[in-house]
Amino acid sequence: MLTKSDFHYELPPQLIAHEPLDSRRASRLMVVHEHGVKHRQFPDVLEYLQPNDLVVLNDTKVLKARIRAAKDSGGNAEILIERVVSEHEALCQVRVSKALRPARELRIRDRVITVCSREGDFYRLRFDSPVLEFLEEFGAVPLPPYIRRHVLDSDEERYQTVYAQHPGSVAAPTAGLHFDHALLDAIVAKGVQIARLTLHVGAGTFLPVREEELSKHVMHLERYEIPQHTAQRLHNRSGRVVAVGTTVVRTLETWAETGELAGESELFITPGFKFQVVDALITNFHLPESTLLMLVSAFRGRERMFAAYREAVKMGYRFFSYGDAMYMERDGV
Structure with missing residues (x-):
């Protein structure tokens, strides 16, 4: 039985990204694959997307909360x-x-x-x-508690995706922060489809897991909505579903379990979870012992994920909201 302590790792504090890079697409990209990892730059994610893939974005907008x-x-x-x-x-x-x-x-x-x-x-x-x-x-931009500085005027733009549309979140869906309009255009030009859904990230995303036994943890509720046209694209897809961020994973897998296009997700994804929709994932590096780290460990395997995190620390990757990104595919995809 896995416990909270099984998801602990040591992170040198200097690797926490307190500022965004000058360009959204300037981040590094760690590609996690069957035999290890590759070190790339974020625009290289285009090489891993295939024609007819369906890239799903979370278009929630961060409130000045x-x-x-x-x-x-x-x-x-x-x-x-x-x-x-x-x-x-x-x-x-x-x-x-x-x-x-x-x-x-x-x-x-x-x-x-x-x-x-x-x-x-x-x-x-x-x-x-x-x-x-x-x-x-x-209100002011609600930077995460691990970013220990005053809010800057630039945070109103940079702690927001370029495709944010529906106000309601108190934290950014941070995997999306790496995309600019030019990269999104290049993805479409390659024959990849893009679809949107909305999950409003609540303050509960920053609450620690208090129970050592994961089965006792109560997941916070987050409201979501999948537009009908996105559901149709998902039903009619001929390629893979590529989720941009853990919020998209939770939304799509909640839909798969409940059949509801709108509602509240309290889905807690841990190793052993059977994914029904998402085939590939773009995500940032997550906090030790967090539910998000548990989710990505469920997606790609705990041992493989922790090996990747050790490599990221060794190579000086930038962690958390303003940090670098990962790309990974489920086994067998």
Whole structure:
């Protein structure tokens, strides 16, 4: 039985990418194959795509989801949106010195956010204007906690894919950050199809796995939607399905299990999982003991994946959201 500790590895802190490279496509690409790895540059991913493949993108858009407010008692409150649940309400993580009770107010200038209730790890908050408008005016880009610097103006562009369309995420689907319009055009010119779906990444993606036994871990919910035209392309495909990012994997494999084109995914993918849709995966390097590392280990095999990670550390690859990428195919594909 695999445990959380089976997915631990040592990462020198200097390999965490705190800044994006000057160009989206300047990242390195590690290709994981049956006999080891190859070291390439990200535009070389085009060589591994074949005519009639279907590349699937997650077109969620990152919200300015981090807000600094003041409690009605005068103390500070840091709010991170988990998900927008209605025009004026959102589930949020709130960092305060003492737990908040219903009806308490948080303020930014003359604007008011009211505590409605506590729901597990989150608070339901009501905003005095539409949430998306409020965030656009007062919010900041929610960089991951391992990026330890202030948010820069450039993050509004670079912590967002070039094809982002539907607002709702509090973290970027980072595998997509490597693509620019020219590379997407080159993929289409090769005879590869591109399709889109939407999964809104929640703040729960940063929550650690607390249980040592993986069977006891409760996966966070994330909302997804697969457009009908994407479903038709998936049904009619003659080539492989290439997922750009773990969010696409979770969405497509949730659809395969439930048959639902829209809903909430709580799929927890660990070694032994039987993939039904995804044949190849483009992804970044993930945190130790994270559910994302468990997913890629399920996709390509834990031992092979950890050998690749050891090689990445040795070769000085850049890790996490603004870091380098991997390409891999399932065995037998």
